[in-house]
Amino acid sequence: MDALAASFPGNAVSQDASLEREFERRLADCPTLAYRVALGVLRNSAEAEDVAQEAMLRAYRNFHRLRDRERFRAWLVRTAWRLALDRIRAAGRRERREHAAFLDGQRAAGIENVTAAREFERQVARALDALPEKLRLVMTLAAIEGYNTSEVAKLTGLPEGTVKSRLFLARKKLAESLEWIVKKNPSR
Amino acid sequence: MDCQKKSEQMMERINDFALGELSPKSELELLAHVAECEACREAFDQAKALRLVVDRGVETLIEGEPSPQFMARMRARIAAEPAPKPWSLEEWRIWQQVARRPLSYAAGAVVLATILAIVVMGSPRRRVSAPTVTEVVPTTPPSPHAATAVPKATTIPDHSRKEVTSHSVPSSRIRREPEVLVPKGELLAVVKFYEAVHNTPVDSERLYAAQQEPQKPLEVKPIEITPLEPLETPVDDSDKGPGLF
Numbered sequence: 551m552d553a554l555a556a557s558f559p560g561n562a563v564s565q566d567a568s569l570e571r572e573f574e575r576r577l578a579d580c581p582t583l584a585y586r587v588a589l590g591v592l593r594n595s596a597e598a599e600d601v602a603q604e605a606m607l608r609a610y611r612n613f614h615r616l617r618d619r620e621r622f623r624a625w626l627v628r629t630a631w632r633l634a635l636d637r638i639r640a641a642g643r644r645e646r647r648e649h650a651a652f653l654d655g656q657r658a659a660g661i662e663n664v665t666a667a668r669e670f671e672r673q674v675a676r677a678l679d680a681l682p683e684k685l686r687l688v689m690t691l692a693a694i695e696g697y698n699t700s701e702v703a704k705l706t707g708l709p710e711g712t713v714k715s716r717l718f719l720a721r722k723k724l725a726e727s728l729e730w731i732v733k734k735n736p737s738r
Numbered sequence: 739m740d741c742q743k744k745s746e747q748m749m750e751r752i753n754d755f756a757l758g759e760l761s762p763k764s765e766l767e768l769l770a771h772v773a774e775c776e777a778c779r780e781a782f783d784q785a786k787a788l789r790l791v792v793d794r795g796v797e798t799l800i801e802g803e804p805s806p807q808f809m810a811r812m813r814a815r816i817a818a819e820p821a822p823k824p825w826s827l828e829e830w831r832i833w834q835q836v837a838r839r840p841l842s843y844a845a846g847a848v849v850l851a852t853i854l855a856i857v858v859m860g861s862p863r864r865r866v867s868a869p870t871v872t873e874v875v876p877t878t879p880p881s882p883h884a885a886t887a888v889p890k891a892t893t894i895p896d897h898s899r900k901e902v903t904s905h906s907v908p909s910s911r912i913r914r915e916p917e918v919l920v921p922k923g924e925l926l927a928v929v930k931f932y933e934a935v936h937n938t939p940v941d942s943e944r945l946y947a948a949q950q951e952p953q954k955p956l957e958v959k960p961i962e963i964t965p966l967e968p969l970e971t972p973v974d975d976s977d978k979g980p981g982l983f
Binding site for chain 2: 670724
């Protein structure tokens with residue numbers, strides 16, 4: 551068998567042991583990322599889990615076709631983001647999403663002043679939703695990645711300079727929307 | 739630092755800090771300054787709080803982990819998934835070859851596209867077909883003999899067409915023949931014009947001869963004018979008749 555045939559992926563992920571192992575390895579550190587990306591759009595943990603699973607399932611189906619496997623995370627992020635947006639658009643349930651965010655008891659647990667925290671969360675969610683999609687994606691990913699612009703650049707496939715400028719614009723718009731919170735409550 | 743003079747510049751720096759745009763070096767300088775300057779410290783604290791609100795707010799929206807059952811459900815879904823369609827060896831072989839020399843294959847594609855473009859654009863231009871000329875003849879009112887009347891003999895015998903009233907300019911290149919109305923007696927001029935424009939010889943003698951064939955002269959019926967019959971009783975045009983008044 552020649553070298554070319556030897557590199558043939560054969561029966562794709564499920565039957566190719568090395569590919570399956572590689573997929574497993576990449577899968578292990580991605581659930582939280584996919585979940586948080588979806589949560590950034592949907593604000594509902596059950597729906598975010600659903601979308602994250604769907605994104606990972608798609609990744610599984612097409613993993614053997616991915617040439618640059620180092621871009622697996624970026625690929626997964628984009629898939630999760632688009633699936634989440636599709637879900638929001640299809641259902642037209644922005645209002646429900648906002649409401650669901652406050653009924654999500656798991657995430658509200660541990661906050662002392664639950665009402666104030668929910669109100670704050672509502673304002674931030676509203677301001678984030680008002681951002682253009684490009685800015686929203688960069689802002690969400692930056693929050694996930696600890697505001698590391700080079701990581702966000704890798705995930706989005708954008709130059710670092712573009713990520714920085716989008717992040718700057720996103721923060722500026724959010725700051726304009728949320729400034730009154732700071733003025734009202736400087737201790738926050 | 740003299741904040742009276744540089745207050746605008748300082749506020750810009752503070753805003754940049756709030757939006758995460760400040761370089762680490764500039765951030766250190768700013769921190770050193772606000773430690774000393776009371777006026778700038780307040781603005782700095784507010785910018786810091788705003789940045790915290792923005793960043794922490796977004797983090798709050800996305801914080802959390804998937805449930806412990808997430809991976810178990812994920813694996814169950816993957817197990818239930820049919821095996822992805824594998825690549826055929828032939829597909830894989832082609833793809834590998836293309837992937838190894840992408841520039842060569844791209845160049846090949848460009849060459850092929852160029853050849854195709856030359857073939858399509860350089861092919862012989864569609865010939866302009868010789869027009870079919872239709873002579874405008876005076877129409878005669880329909881007569882009972884019309885059905886049996888011989889069509890006007892203006893067709894060229896070896897170029898038979900279904901339209902009996904049209905002349906076809908003989909040409910071996912004719913594909914589609916647009917019809918041209920030619921005033922009576924101007925056929926030769928049109929043929930010459932056609933020859934001059936298309937540089938194609940036309941058998942004008944035959945065409946002209948066909949046009950010159952004796953035609954049935956127009957039959958103009960004399961107009962019959964019947965005289966008015968004389969009135970039996972003369973009309974009284976006097977004012978003595980019964981009037982309205």
